[in-house]
Amino acid sequence: MAEQSAITPNPVDISKYRDDFPVLSTKMNGKPLAFLDSGASAQKPTVVIAAMDAVLNKGYSNIHRGLYSISQKLTEDFEAVRVRVSRFINAPSEKNIVFTRNTTDAINLVAQSWGKAHLTASDEIILSEMEHHANIVPWQLLQQEIGFTIRTIPFDERGVLDMQAFERALNQHTKFVGVVHTSNALGTINPVKKIVEIAKDFYPDIKVLVDGSQSVVHGVVDVADIGCDFFTFTGHKIYGPTGIGVLYGREEVLASMPPYQGGGDMIERVSFNATSFKEPPYRFEAGTPPIVEVIGLGVAIDYVSAIGMANIAAHEAGLLTYATQKLQDIDGLKIHGTAPDKAGILSFTMDGAHPSDIGMILDQCGVAVRSGHHCCMPLMERLGLDATARASLGLYSNKADIDQLIEGLKKVGDMFS
Numbered sequence: 001m002a003e004q005s006a007i008t009p010n011p012v013d014i015s016k017y018r019d020d021f022p023v024l025s026t027k028m029n030g031k032p033l034a035f036l037d038s039g040a041s042a043q044k045p046t047v048v049i050a051a052m053d054a055v056l057n058k059g060y061s062n063i064h065r066g067l068y069s070i071s072q073k074l075t076e077d078f079e080a081v082r083v084r085v086s087r088f089i090n091a092p093s094e095k096n097i098v099f100t101r102n103t104t105d106a107i108n109l110v111a112q113s114w115g116k117a118h119l120t121a122s123d124e125i126i127l128s129e130m131e132h133h134a135n136i137v138p139w140q141l142l143q144q145e146i147g148f149t150i151r152t153i154p155f156d157e158r159g160v161l162d163m164q165a166f167e168r169a170l171n172q173h174t175k176f177v178g179v180v181h182t183s184n185a186l187g188t189i190n191p192v193k194k195i196v197e198i199a200k201d202f203y204p205d206i207k208v209l210v211d212g213s214q215s216v217v218h219g220v221v222d223v224a225d226i227g228c229d230f231f232t233f234t235g236h237k238i239y240g241p242t243g244i245g246v247l248y249g250r251e252e253v254l255a256s257m258p259p260y261q262g263g264g265d266m267i268e269r270v271s272f273n274a275t276s277f278k279e280p281p282y283r284f285e286a287g288t289p290p291i292v293e294v295i296g297l298g299v300a301i302d303y304v305s306a307i308g309m310a311n312i313a314a315h316e317a318g319l320l321t322y323a324t325q326k327l328q329d330i331d332g333l334k335i336h337g338t339a340p341d342k343a344g345i346l347s348f349t350m351d352g353a354h355p356s357d358i359g360m361i362l363d364q365c366g367v368a369v370r371s372g373h374h375c376c377m378p379l380m381e382r383l384g385l386d387a388t389a390r391a392s393l394g395l396y397s398n399k400a401d402i403d404q405l406i407e408g409l410k411k412v413g414d415m416f417s
């Protein structure tokens with residue numbers, strides 16, 4: 001994502017891909033659907049739907065243990081996705097890739113496995129104030145058991161992290177830093193490579209987790225370049241299915257972690273005297289995995305890779321500029337999140353209209369946006385708000401979606417001014 005700031009305002013035309021998403025040619029409340037809620041969950045291209053359908057119709061079985069041909073074929077296809085995911089984020093190998101249910105599950109895994117094994121009551125961890133609840137609550141649950149301290153990194157009025165405050169928060173007790181790569185509520189792209197450098201310069205053994213739920217969707221991600229110990233993302237935001245997420249872990253860090261859950265598929269040998277576990281990543285994948293969802297994720301990754309993440313980022317950067325200008329022209333509208341390095345996420349409030357009113361009126365205009373705290377209550381508290389309305393872009397978003405949003409917001413303005 002470091003490349004984001006270097007993107008020229010000359011977006012590549014990727015409009016032809018919009019036709020790959022059948023839902024986008026439907027109507028909502030009698031109006032063409034302007035889907036501006038991809039930050040919550042993205043629509044699925046037909047190739048993903050077809051691939052999952054094909055597995056279920058023509059080649060489904062359980063994987064890993066079947067000696068018959070369709071099970072072996074599906075096992076190969078499943079494991080090939082692990083390789084594709086590792087290449088997609090430039091991980092050294094497929095051994096770094098653990099399949100989880102989603103980002104939330106991935107961070108809970110890190111907290112319950114790495115955290116429980118390595119944190120003590122006198123330790124400290126640092127989280128940013130713009131974290132999604134998925135990167136706060138798992139640590140608080142563990143804190144209740146262990147009793148360590150959680151410090152936070154504040155952000156300024158633009159939504160830029162206070163790096164000096166981060167440096168001040170580091171001390172000899174710091175064991176872990178967790179930071180969101182791209183904020184789902186503000187759009188800020190955080191300098192995660194710098195954060196890793198600062199933490200590791202302070203003490204090389206500090207572990208850094210980057211929540212990449214929004215960043216893998218909006219730009220090129222290179223975990224080797226970032227240098228983090230953990231990186232997480234979720235399939236349904238990257239045009240894949242729900243029920244599948246990814247935890248990337250550095251090999252030696254994963255090797256230092258005990259199993260998170262026990263059951264089938266994660267063991268080498270079980271007896272009532274002693275049970276031994278498989279090596280990572282399999283040690284962390286107890287039970288039958290989301291087989292069909294993994295296949296869907298693999299196709300989603302192939303799909304965005306074929307378009308090119310840099311092209312998607314450039315397209316969205318162009319649209320973000322267009323939308324920002326148009327929104328700024330609306331009387332009484334305030335954009336929250338104006339960081340110089342920003343992805344296609346626009347949070348805003350309007351004088352006199354609550355974000356839920358904005359959401360409901362836009363719905364009548366065929367425009368899907370999200371209103372609420374976006375699972376970032378501490379961030380909202382910092383902004384002094386209980387909610388914002390949020391329009392978030394996907395690779396299929398276009399100027400017509402933005403124009404429809406602006407027309408809807410003018411109606412909101414007329415009704416509430």
Ligand SMILES: Cc1ncc(COP(=O)(O)O)c(C=O)c1O
Pocket residue numbers: 039040102103104105132134135180182183184211213214234375
């Ligand atoms: C930045 C960020 N982190 C974590 C999550 C949680 O993702 P999931 O609900 O798929 O676990 C989200 C989803 O909105 C997100 O935007």
